[in-house]
Amino acid sequence: MVLLALGIALSGLGFAKNALSLPAVAEEEKPLVLLTEAAHPPYAYLTDKGEMVGFEIDLVNAICARIKRACVFKHREFDRLVPSLLAGKGDAIVSSLDITDERREKFTLSEPYFRMPALFVARKDEVPKELTPEALAKVSIGALRDSPYASLAEARFPNSPLSTYPTQIEANLDLAADRIDLVIGDEMSLRDWLKTAPEASCCVAAGRVEDPDRVAGEGFAVVFRKEEDGLKQKFDAALKDLRADGTYAAIARKYFDFDPL
Template sequence: MRRLSQLSATVLLALGISIPQIAYAQAPNAAPPGAASPITLPSVAVPGFWDPNRRPERPDVTRLPTQIRFATTDDYPPFSFRDENGRPAGFNVDIARAICTELAITCTLEVVPFDQLVAALEEGKADAAIAGIAVTPATRQMLDFTDRYFRSPARFVARRADGLSDVSPDAVASRKVAVVGGTAHEAYLRDFFAEAAVRSFSTPEAAREALQKGEVDLLFGDGVQLALWLNGTASADCCAFAGGPFTESLYFGEGMGIAVKPGNEALRQSLNYALARLWEEGVYTDLYLRWFPISVY
């Protein structure tokens, strides 16, 4: 089992980020082929993952347990972590609470290590895990998932002083692009931006440093990690997103869903209903803007 973009509290401190830290970014440019179709607000694009033509049915509450026991982790900011008072906080935590309010059902939230989430579901110690588990063919063999409620896109970043905005394959062909070696982001670059001068680095920190020093023209990587860096003091406001988001699932995964024990269709469908309602009512947008004030899209 693997998790989407790993970010510990230590990494966030290194980036100079306090959570939540509110700042607003320039709205993204038009998305290239393969990108998501977000809703663009005045300064932040909020992604929508729900088809307005497919509305889940209202759940039969008599088929649900008297309470939903959510499991999450405390090492995955800004999705789930402990705040200054030691209480669980983050985007995932707020989504879980909003779901319970929508369903008008009592919920509990337990923090467990990431590698124990599957066991917690299998052994009946938890009903649902909302912890950034990547939805993949491998995890689908172990768990059932709700509809996607978040996806971290790939993004290009450029130095502000360079004013680069066109990140089409033709425009990038003459550019040096930093990327972390051995990742899906490197594979995507080499497959679709074959003419670019791809420079592989061993760590995200090294790739970011190369961009800041002007050793490369662009940086390509995970949108959440890059947004946190851009919004923190470590970037020194050097850089900004260039172009739109890339969300090719074959490279960057299907995104996040809430995991439940296989066969628990009543709960899964109820969670899907609640997620769709949170989107329709604007609750999802409010939570997204709270935790991702500099848009990853």
């Protein structure tokens, strides 16, 4: 009886030991919680049925499938994203956050998963044959004031007169009215203007603006807590694979008329 009782006690200790080890396994297997402000189509937004959809949703779901982790998205207002991450209420933020030096100091950032190309738009009868600094010397350019695209125009085309405007539409209207020769801005917004605005019938896309020094920004990154470098490495490797096998391009084509990387 004593031996039997001792065996039961030891078995109980073994069970307790196994029970104590379970949370570590569960921690690895539990879904990753991804925080986003689902109010910005086409990146992340809610349908009429309350379903969260968009480019970032599709892309990160594909990344999660590659790293074999279940992922769930949780909506947060923009000013609650960072506090929620730091409070442990999510594992990462996926919400069109730019890569900046300040964010690098405070967080671990993924490799960029989206870059907004800069585009030149010109009037149909005055499209430049080349978009080099030499070819555009003395060609006037309009841009949104204090935007990265204004900085890009200033850096890349120092001999081109630059006019800046409170809004992009004001720059576009000056182009349509023949008061400037080109406008520069983000490709998605300008292509949308070309497709939808009546006054844009005057104009066409003249071509992308090269930005080798990333003056207009490095792009969007997934934001992790500082200690989550291991998770960042998994996300980066999965993104690289999605780029290589064409999955990234297929997802991007659902939402954009251009390759965002």
